[in-house]
Amino acid sequence: MAKIDVRSAPAGSGSRYPPPFDVPCRxxxxxxxxxxxxxxxxxxxxxxxTPGAWSSQRHWHSxxxxxxxxxxxxxxxxxxxxxxxxxxGDCVGFKAGARDGHCLQNRSVADASFLVVSSRSDDDHGExxxxxxxxxxxxxxxxxxxxxxxxxxx
Amino acid sequence: MAKIDVRSAPAGSGSRYPPPFDVPCRxxxxxxxxxxxxxxxxxxxxxxxTPGAWSSQRHWHSxxxxxxxxxxxxxxxxxxxxxxxxxxGDCVGFKAGARDGHCLQNRSVADASFLVVSSRSDDDHGExxxxxxxxxxxxxxxxxxxxxxxxxxx
Numbered sequence: 001m002a003k004i005d006v007r008s009a010p011a012g013s014g015s016r017y018p019p020p021f022d023v024p025c026r027x028x029x030x031x032x033x034x035x036x037x038x039x040x041x042x043x044x045x046x047x048x049x050t051p052g053a054w055s056s057q058r059h060w061h062s063x064x065x066x067x068x069x070x071x072x073x074x075x076x077x078x079x080x081x082x083x084x085x086x087x088x089g090d091c092v093g094f095k096a097g098a099r100d101g102h103c104l105q106n107r108s109v110a111d112a113s114f115l116v117v118s119s120r121s122d123d124d125h126g127e128x129x130x131x132x133x134x135x136x137x138x139x140x141x142x143x144x145x146x147x148x149x150x151x152x153x154x
Numbered sequence: 155m156a157k158i159d160v161r162s163a164p165a166g167s168g169s170r171y172p173p174p175f176d177v178p179c180r181x182x183x184x185x186x187x188x189x190x191x192x193x194x195x196x197x198x199x200x201x202x203x204t205p206g207a208w209s210s211q212r213h214w215h216s217x218x219x220x221x222x223x224x225x226x227x228x229x230x231x232x233x234x235x236x237x238x239x240x241x242x243g244d245c246v247g248f249k250a251g252a253r254d255g256h257c258l259q260n261r262s263v264a265d266a267s268f269l270v271v272s273s274r275s276d277d278d279h280g281e282x283x284x285x286x287x288x289x290x291x292x293x294x295x296x297x298x299x300x301x302x303x304x305x306x307x308x
Contacts, residue, residue, distance in 0.1 A: 002233050002246050002256070034221060037247025041219040041273035042196075044247070065195040067188060069223070069269055071243075079156050089225075092156050093191025093198070102156070115223055117271045119195035 009036035018146055018154040027053030043118040049106040058101035058129040063121040066094040073112025075104040101129030163190035172300055172308040175285055181207030197272040203260040212255035212283040217275040220248040227266025229258040255283030
């Protein structure tokens with residue numbers, strides 16, 4: 001049938017950030033729901049964060065819109081505007097090209113989960129707001145990667 | 155702050171389908187969350203269906219991926235494969251160009267709600283599976299509309 005079998009959707013956990021930037025994301029796990037449905041224009045991930053875990057390092061995207069809908073638990077959204085607590089039913093959008101980095105941090109004692117949807121563009125690249133790192137274009141075509149802001153590789 | 159104020163997001167209800175095809179959608183209402191966040195690559199709507207209401211006439215999209223996540227209540231998904239009941243946490247994706255029409259029908263006695271996300275393409279057009287109607291390209295640039303399958307306007 002058409003319904004996505006969430007428990008058999010492609011899964012992963014942790015982060016491919018170079019150390020030590022991967023450490024805050026060790027408690028992150030996800031299911032690739034869009035991929036499970038054969039979608040190619042939308043990235044849709046169901047993400048779970050254990051207590052203490054971050055969704056990512058704080059970053060922004062050059063070419064991709066992103067939308068987050070919180071499903072359970074409590075998350076702290078960090079942006080240039082400061083910090084804000086999000087709970088089930090709360091949602092937030094990040095427009096492509098807006099250079100205001102964001103991440104979600106689970107500072108609670110329980111797991112939290114959210115749905116995150118992005119448009120997908122192989123031209124997409126971006127910067128991390130709080131650390132000396134950028135991500136480069138090409139990640140849907142086997143390229144992409146992490147560099148220092150001066151362009152040197154990790 | 156960055157969080158979307160759902161209650162002040164652009165809202166609407168009903169359908170612009172030519173009669174009598176609008177009738178099943180009279181109990182449909184929505185909030186445009188993506189628009190509230192300034193997104194242009196993603197359409198994100200929070201949709202509520204009263205008992206008896208349909209999300210749409212059964213249709214497919216030529217150029218847009220679509221993803222649905224059920225938030226509350228009980229909905230019947232209708233596709234070429236038949237009928238399937240969806241509840242909170244269930245999700246389904248519809249790949250651009252797959253000519254298998256879908257709609258969600260609230261046959262329960264309580265409201266149901268879901269989040270629906272689409273990529274946005276002004277080239278998008280499509281067909282309604284069960285009625286003599288198509289929708290034409292151009293709906294993000296002030297065009298688009300409904301026609302009979304032989305091309306004559308309603």
